[in-house]
Amino acid sequence: MALTNLERFRAVIGRVLAKEDGRPSLVVEIACTIGAEILDGLQPPGSDLNSVELARRFRTSRTPTREALVILEKEGLVEIPPRRRPRVADHGLKEVGEIYRVRAAMLGLAATEAARHATAGELAELRAIVTGMQEAARTGDSDGYYWGNVRFHERFAELSHNRTLQRSLDSLVLRSLRFRRRTLSNPERLQRSIADHSRLVSALEDHDSELAAALVKANVMGALRALEVMLGGAEAAASLQPIEILGKTQGGDGIRTHGRG
Amino acid sequence: MALTNLERFRAVIGRVLAKEDGRPSLVVEIACTIGAEILDGLQPPGSDLNSVELARRFRTSRTPTREALVILEKEGLVEIPPRRRPRVADHGLKEVGEIYRVRAAMLGLAATEAARHATAGELAELRAIVTGMQEAARTGDSDGYYWGNVRFHERFAELSHNRTLQRSLDSLVLRSLRFRRRTLSNPERLQRSIADHSRLVSALEDHDSELAAALVKANVMGALRALEVMLGGAEAAASLQPIEILGKTQGGDGIRTHGRG
DNA sequence: CCTCCCGATTATGTCGACACTCAGAAAATT
DNA sequence: AATTTTCTGAGTGTCGACATAATCGGGAGG
Numbered sequence: 001m002a003l004t005n006l007e008r009f010r011a012v013i014g015r016v017l018a019k020e021d022g023r024p025s026l027v028v029e030i031a032c033t034i035g036a037e038i039l040d041g042l043q044p045p046g047s048d049l050n051s052v053e054l055a056r057r058f059r060t061s062r063t064p065t066r067e068a069l070v071i072l073e074k075e076g077l078v079e080i081p082p083r084r085r086p087r088v089a090d091h092g093l094k095e096v097g098e099i100y101r102v103r104a105a106m107l108g109l110a111a112t113e114a115a116r117h118a119t120a121g122e123l124a125e126l127r128a129i130v131t132g133m134q135e136a137a138r139t140g141d142s143d144g145y146y147w148g149n150v151r152f153h154e155r156f157a158e159l160s161h162n163r164t165l166q167r168s169l170d171s172l173v174l175r176s177l178r179f180r181r182r183t184l185s186n187p188e189r190l191q192r193s194i195a196d197h198s199r200l201v202s203a204l205e206d207h208d209s210e211l212a213a214a215l216v217k218a219n220v221m222g223a224l225r226a227l228e229v230m231l232g233g234a235e236a237a238a239s240l241q242p243i244e245i246l247g248k249t250q251g252g253d254g255i256r257t258h259g260r261g
Numbered sequence: 262m263a264l265t266n267l268e269r270f271r272a273v274i275g276r277v278l279a280k281e282d283g284r285p286s287l288v289v290e291i292a293c294t295i296g297a298e299i300l301d302g303l304q305p306p307g308s309d310l311n312s313v314e315l316a317r318r319f320r321t322s323r324t325p326t327r328e329a330l331v332i333l334e335k336e337g338l339v340e341i342p343p344r345r346r347p348r349v350a351d352h353g354l355k356e357v358g359e360i361y362r363v364r365a366a367m368l369g370l371a372a373t374e375a376a377r378h379a380t381a382g383e384l385a386e387l388r389a390i391v392t393g394m395q396e397a398a399r400t401g402d403s404d405g406y407y408w409g410n411v412r413f414h415e416r417f418a419e420l421s422h423n424r425t426l427q428r429s430l431d432s433l434v435l436r437s438l439r440f441r442r443r444t445l446s447n448p449e450r451l452q453r454s455i456a457d458h459s460r461l462v463s464a465l466e467d468h469d470s471e472l473a474a475a476l477v478k479a480n481v482m483g484a485l486r487a488l489e490v491m492l493g494g495a496e497a498a499a500s501l502q503p504i505e506i507l508g509k510t511q512g513g514d515g516i517r518t519h520g521r522g
Numbered sequence: 523c524c525t526c527c528c529g530a531t532t533a534t535g536t537c538g539a540c541a542c543t544c545a546g547a548a549a550a551t552t
Numbered sequence: 553a554a555t556t557t558t559c560t561g562a563g564t565g566t567c568g569a570c571a572t573a574a575t576c577g578g579g580a581g582g
Binding site: 322 | 564565566567568572573574575
Binding site: 523524525526527528529530531532533534535536537538539540541542543544545546547548549550551552 | 553554555556557558559560561562563564565566567568569570571572573574575576577578579580581582
């Protein structure tokens with residue numbers, strides 16, 4: 001695994017943005033870099049993304065930087081209040097639930113369409129990914145499992161052969177990617193997740209669209225429940241509340257350290 | 262009805278864009294105007310949207326114009342090939358089907374959540390809209406029915422109390438708004454659509470989430486079938502196929518006529 | 523007569539600059 | 553000293569300008 005997590009996030013965002021449009025590479029480049037840092041946690045929620053500093057960093061004018069931020073805002077990773085500095089979006093606990101529920105519904109549709117249209121070759125590839133995920137889980141390779149999961153969902157969405165659905169799903173994936181890593185920490189849930197994935201491929205092979213849809217929905221909703229337990233317990237007390245309560249205390253020093261002296 | 266269709270489209274787009282972010286008014290202003298013209302058919306699919314002409318027209322620099330086009334591209338109304346002029350997006354028959362299927366799935370989720378969370382007051386408002394739609398249909402007020410339908414779906418999405426779902430739905434609505442008007446031309450389908458809407462409100466009042474979801478899905482898929490018949494018959498022979506078959510032949514003259522001598 | 527190539531024209535992507543606005547520090551008042 | 557007011561620095565939104573790339577039209581060649 002020569003690739004760092006940041007580079008992998010970067011690749012994922014690149015695929016999402018490139019799928020939509022072959023926009024000039026500079027803007028996409030900037031958007032990918034910033035987006036990857038957000039997903040990787042290098043830019044924590046709420047941190048400033050003022051365009052002049054970013055422009056200095058990327059050695060460009062502010063125009064492409066602004067456009068990149070606008071794109072990332074449409075993807076839900078950045079907030080741009082009018083006449084105020086852009087900042088990393090901070091999805092509250094409620095919004096996380098919304099994202100997962102919508103994602104469950106769309107993955108259900110994807111499963112239905114995949115069960116109809118998927119070819120044998122595509123399914124074999126999916127099966128291979130699941131095998132890799134099992135292997136990673138067995139050896140305790142948490143990152144390996146995580147990225148296998150990401151890749152599985154990427155390929156799975158493609159199986160629907162529905163570009164519109166893929167785009168909508170991609171947008172939600174980017175929003176949820178920040179949280180998904182935490183849902184793996186529970187080993188019991190991880191085992192069930194693997195079983196779900198394996199059975200999902202089987203269901204697709206049998207063209208059983210209802211079972212496939214039910215499985216993906218169950219998997220996503222299970223992840224959401226796990227997340228709610230973690231966030232409800234940990235973040236509501238440790239991370240979300242302090243931002244609200246202490247206010248400026250954390251805005252000053254704690255965050256601005258994203259490493260370019 | 263003092264409002265023209267263009268103004269109504271403009272208002273719809275304005276609500277969609279303003280919901281996402283309170284972006285500077287100038288960009289949103291331009292995006293609303295161009296978007297409304299696209300939805301209204303004043304800018305036919307494929308017509309040029311070069312930023313210099315638009316900038317002249319709105320008496321601004323090209324910067325806000327470009328940003329507006331980027332936003333409209335994210336909403337699926339505009340295509341911006343790299344280094345090439347932006348143009349009005351042209352959804353083929355296949356993509357229309359995709360949009361409607363995704364929309365059906367998401368409206369299903371919206372119905373499920375609305376059946377749980379909707380208040381009596383909200384449902385009364387929905388009922389009133391349906392009554393207005395019935396009235397419009399009875400008097401043959403095609404436009405009145407169309408805008409009642411739009412408003413119904415706007416309010417209905419809000420009933421889910423799920424902002425993420427609303428945003429995803431909004432994006433799909435903008436894409437489908439161009440076609441929906443055509444699905445009304447069939448009077449038989451119109452009657453069934455009204456019945457579906459009425460029963461949907463009843464189902465929501467009974468908190469019957471399954472029936473509500475089934476009804477909205479049936480309604481959307483019915484609209485899709487009607488569209489496919491129309492487009493499959495008319496457009497596949499007259500408009501879509503020539504683009505594929507003749508190639509560059511139509512790129513020169515046939516489309517470029519969007520009226521500014 | 524049609525096709526291909528080449529120059530003039532136009533549009534794009536990017537840049538640096540400007541007025542206006544916002545946030546925080548300094549100063550003045552109670 | 554605490555609170556309000558002023559003031560200064562920095563950032564945003566917008567503009568006009570430039571280099572580069574794409575498009576349109578005419579001329580050479582088949």
